[in-house]
Amino acid sequence: MSHPELTSMQRVLTTLGYEEPDRVPWFLFVTMHGAKELGLSIEDYFKNGKNVAEGQIRMQQKYEHDCYYNIFYLAAEMESIGGSVIYRDDGPPNAGRPMINDLSDIEALTFPDPSESENLSEVLEATRIMKEEAGDSIPIIGVVLSPFSSPIIQMGLDAYINLIENNRKAFDLLMSKNEAFCAAWANAQLNAGATAIGYFDPFSSNTMIPPDLYRETGLKVAKRTIANINGPTATHFASGRCEPIIDDIASTGTALIGVTTHEDMSKLKKICNKRMSVLGNLNGIEMRHWTPEQAEENVKLAIASAAKGGGFILSDNHGEIPWQVSEDVLLSISKAVKKWGRYPLEWIDNE
């Protein structure tokens, strides 16, 4: 039996309710590619929220995926507190030198009101324009870098590891400041029209820290922060592994988890057991050189591993499509989703 055509929003909400929509929803996390659409440099593109909104709208029309994505680049949060950002012409703007160099920098750390910050207000403006365009038909995904992962760019990862190991008092102070900002920044995006917030937390993944340390630190931070975000969240580990901490992640109240290509998405979905949906896990790095046939095959593999019964959104595994991935590859993925993603996915049983 075929399903009636749904809007992107209906499609996503249906799958998050662990039911099968008309077809597999897919989130194409394109950011910099919008600059190509508008014929701008990456730096010029991200200077203006109107550009980013226009880029997102054009890309959604071209690839027919099921979301708008409001993030400019993760370093924008550090930029809002005076940090430097390094632009390049072939990749995402990157955080410059760490701003926290000693304990006094943690004590002095202050964050702006997002609506009054020069660069974050552009993200909010982009979100408002997307919302005007989308209404209630296309979800808008906002993004925050988790309070627990932010110190990676605030102070550098080696200094941060040493802080966690040697000075829990300073760590707690940094977390309390980051948590307050993170919730405020997430809520500002929700108020501007974002439907849900991607809580990017790579440092909590098992790739980065052992599960026991996560339970002592990042888990507590996530529980406190997510409780203060006034909308649904999706926790993303940006290619990091998470299988041993699935039960813990579920206890944070998040609705969705981003899964790396290094883990078995089918197994993770089973462990989630309708407590969280899964999002993933096309390999964005490999995607650069996929042929149309490889794109189709990889889409089929991901759908076959986790789409049955809903609770699944197809996406890349990192939360950002590399600049080097061509439009042809993205169009091939789009075509494959339409061809193989239509429920009830009977082909899976026949192959």
Next chain:
Amino acid sequence: MENSELYQSRLKTALLSLDRIKAKLILEDLITTTAPTEVVDSIMIPVLESIGSGWEDGRVALTQVYAAGQFCEQWLDTAFEDKLFVKKESPKLAIAVLEDFHSLGKRIVYSIVKGGGYQIQDFGAGISVDKLANKVIEEDIDILLVSALMLPSVLRINNLRQALEQSGKKIKIIAGGAPFRFDAILKEEIMADAVANNASEVIGIIEHLSGS
């Protein structure tokens, strides 16, 4: 070396549980009866390699790899403070993060290479292709270790290779970084002499490239 597997197992357990005191006691016990080079070759390097491959297949976290490398580096510095421990005839080594400031990978490799008994210069992070090439030539480096987290930085290694070749000296490049773990073809695109899948592999690669 007698009981090497037992010592390896004990040291690995101590390092993974971040128990520096226990790790130190194990090595101090060993050093009373065993030559420093043997402690490094038979115990420390195999343990670091095992921890590195554990990270590669998801059993070990990066913070544990970092802490293990840092401990071994510091222990060697302390244990041999008055007679700097340098292994064999070391090639001139340097390490840098190309173009961005994600420097943990560099820090881990630096510690592990020093923990393996080599001297290595740290050229820092956020360094451009041209500046790095000039520095490598200026310092007469034999093997350059390049750490890169971002895909565009990895792809820039080819520009670095071209810049180094213009100097006329054959400088070996060992590349490493997260993008390589996601794309087997990437190492074929990059004009590096070797790609390390994890930090601990670097020591074996240095030995191979330098013929030691």
